[in-house]
Amino acid sequence: MSTTTTTTSMTAMAHALNQALRDELDTDAKVLLVGEDIGELGGVFRVTDGLAKDFGPTRVVTSPLGEAGIVGSAIGLAMAGYRPVVEIQFDGFVFPAMNQIVTQLAKYRHRSEGRVSLPVVVRIPVGGGIGAIEHHSESPEAYFAHTPGLRVVCPSTPQEAYTLMRAAIRCEDPVIFLEPKKAYWSKGPVDRAAGAASREQLDRARVAREGDALTIATYGALTATALKAADELAAEGTEVEVIDLRTIAPLDHETVVASVRRTGRLVIAHEASQSGGIGGELAARVQRDAFFELEAPVLRVTGYDTPYPASRLEEEWLPGLDRLLDACDASLAY
Amino acid sequence: MEPTLDLRAALRDMILARRVDTEAIALQRQGELGLWPSMLGQEGAQVGAGSALRPRDVVFPTYREHAVAWCFGVDPVQLLGLFRGTTMGGWDPAERGFQLYTLVIGAQTLHAVGYAMGIVRDGDVGTGDPDRDRAVLVFLGDGALSEGETNEAFVWAAAQNLPVVFFCQNNQWAISAPFSVQSRVPAAQRASGFGFPGVQVDGNDVAACHAATEQALAQARAGGGPTLIEAVTYRRNPHTTSDDDLRYRDAAENDHWRDLDPVDRLRTALLASGEIDDAFLADVAAEEQELAERLRTGCRALPVPAHDDPFLHTLHTMTPELARQREEHLAFVAAGEEGPA
Ligand SMILES: Cc1ncc(C[n+]2csc(CCOP(=O)(O)OP(=O)(O)O)c2C)c(N)n1
Numbered sequence: 094m095s096t097t098t099t100t101t102s103m104t105a106m107a108h109a110l111n112q113a114l115r116d117e118l119d120t121d122a123k124v125l126l127v128g129e130d131i132g133e134l135g136g137v138f139r140v141t142d143g144l145a146k147d148f149g150p151t152r153v154v155t156s157p158l159g160e161a162g163i164v165g166s167a168i169g170l171a172m173a174g175y176r177p178v179v180e181i182q183f184d185g186f187v188f189p190a191m192n193q194i195v196t197q198l199a200k201y202r203h204r205s206e207g208r209v210s211l212p213v214v215v216r217i218p219v220g221g222g223i224g225a226i227e228h229h230s231e232s233p234e235a236y237f238a239h240t241p242g243l244r245v246v247c248p249s250t251p252q253e254a255y256t257l258m259r260a261a262i263r264c265e266d267p268v269i270f271l272e273p274k275k276a277y278w279s280k281g282p283v284d285r286a287a288g289a290a291s292r293e294q295l296d297r298a299r300v301a302r303e304g305d306a307l308t309i310a311t312y313g314a315l316t317a318t319a320l321k322a323a324d325e326l327a328a329e330g331t332e333v334e335v336i337d338l339r340t341i342a343p344l345d346h347e348t349v350v351a352s353v354r355r356t357g358r359l360v361i362a363h364e365a366s367q368s369g370g371i372g373g374e375l376a377a378r379v380q381r382d383a384f385f386e387l388e389a390p391v392l393r394v395t396g397y398d399t400p401y402p403a404s405r406l407e408e409e410w411l412p413g414l415d416r417l418l419d420a421c422d423a424s425l426a427y
Numbered sequence: 428m429e430p431t432l433d434l435r436a437a438l439r440d441m442i443l444a445r446r447v448d449t450e451a452i453a454l455q456r457q458g459e460l461g462l463w464p465s466m467l468g469q470e471g472a473q474v475g476a477g478s479a480l481r482p483r484d485v486v487f488p489t490y491r492e493h494a495v496a497w498c499f500g501v502d503p504v505q506l507l508g509l510f511r512g513t514t515m516g517g518w519d520p521a522e523r524g525f526q527l528y529t530l531v532i533g534a535q536t537l538h539a540v541g542y543a544m545g546i547v548r549d550g551d552v553g554t555g556d557p558d559r560d561r562a563v564l565v566f567l568g569d570g571a572l573s574e575g576e577t578n579e580a581f582v583w584a585a586a587q588n589l590p591v592v593f594f595c596q597n598n599q600w601a602i603s604a605p606f607s608v609q610s611r612v613p614a615a616q617r618a619s620g621f622g623f624p625g626v627q628v629d630g631n632d633v634a635a636c637h638a639a640t641e642q643a644l645a646q647a648r649a650g651g652g653p654t655l656i657e658a659v660t661y662r663r664n665p666h667t668t669s670d671d672d673l674r675y676r677d678a679a680e681n682d683h684w685r686d687l688d689p690v691d692r693l694r695t696a697l698l699a700s701g702e703i704d705d706a707f708l709a710d711v712a713a714e715e716q717e718l719a720e721r722l723r724t725g726c727r728a729l730p731v732p733a734h735d736d737p738f739l740h741t742l743h744t745m746t747p748e749l750a751r752q753r754e755e756h757l758a759f760v761a762a763g764e765e766g767p768a
Contacts, residue, residue, distance in 0.1 A: 227530050415759070
């Protein structure tokens, strides 16, 4: 038997997040977790499984049922020197906390002229495609990205989830940490020794696959779909570059622009509805910075401008492989 | 005031509503429903409250009020659509005044307050005419007591003396959080801090729940303002079919409450007093069979909406951009149905 210990193992994203929370709880006594059902139950997605048992009820707190209370009190805890990581149970239930997030959490650094940092992480399971009922499949990222003062992070793989979560907890800014539910149970290698991503990495998009014919920019659960699309196109001899944005705010458009300068084509994909979405912001920046390199209009593949539909309609409503391939074909046809 | 509950009818309603619940769980297990929030054990509270309603009253439910829906005449098949993923609503709230289920905890308490304000402005309170006076009955769980919005609803209801009855089913648990996480005092006691009466009742006693609700609704209709009713009961099944309740509570607690089951309790009492006999129960059982059959076929027959349904109902009038997206989507779906070229 080999004596070399490896730190890499195949891990589901939910578990990778659990490990990141555990490692930060271990490292920094000021870190604490607060949220509905996160204690004994381990959260409805089991992301906090076992943590209450190991760290006790003062560091892993099952809160009363109130999102304004969860975020508002986290603000106070942060003011008192703690680093709260709070859980909102589902995307659709963050809205009672919006006042605290938008009018308080996002603004306090600015108002205190930089004197006060609020290192609060707000974890939110997001996105659809899991056959859920109302309010359990939403993509609220644009609301947060539109609010100056917040960072918005969305990992796409277990490793990304692990390193970005640790970085988010260490970050001095409030971070809205979006966890794509559809990716919770897909496994990937996780190297715990990789530790936390640096602050700089937290602001950087990741080239998930290299190519020179076209760029797909996406994030979260759709990254896997984009990689599949790239595989299919590669089989036809078209090499597509896939960029996983990782952070939605700040938006690393430079990485996308650099890619588009080589490929001349950009398809942006996100689940959230189109109008006012992140895709529009990215498209505007890319046409400003790479206007002369563009061979085709920037195309978007997104959710439609309707409420998230009943689950029997979601498969076609959500941007999936076919719609992404159609958009790539349309871009390549210019 | 003499309570008007017909106990035989109440028992029948409780048994039939329970059958809706058990059939729905079975349908979920068969993959026909994505999820089901069971109300097993809460029939006494719900039938007690639901049977106190008058046709002109309005109900604002959460997502677990299956027996109230039953009492208020909502087709139980329609309750299934939301959980089957064929609809985001499932019934016409205007038809009976049974509003759509609310999944965001506490949100409906404020809607109830607003509706009650409307009733006051319409002059439908305190006229003494039983065909005119109306009230609002809003349901909430013990967990909902912690939401800011619920507390705002209490403040508004009190400040404006509104014809609204808050019916809190304290089933002891908000998913995994016991009542002690939400409150140090009984829910009913909260009301006095807001300036209106709070009543605690045995939620597994259908007659007590009925009497309390009937009285509170009568007071509301007469212009006497809001009441908070706390029906102390127990959620015997997991929170929903996706929950694993043995992670946070032990089976012994459940056994204790099973012995206090509201349906068994009433059935035993009525058999003992001779108000019902085996023939009555056989009739109800036959009705149950029919209902179960109707639910099974009805569930499978619930129409899947057309692909453009979300586009048609997003705004009153479709915008040109949305119309474009609708065309694009329909073309995409049609191409998929043709299969690969
Ligand atoms: C605003 C909001 N936050 C969180 C949730 C997730 N959630 C659904 S039900 C529930 C517990 C509700 O408990 P309670 O109010 O006691 O009602 P019960 O389910 O026991 O009937 C939670 C936390 C939600 N639906 N809405």
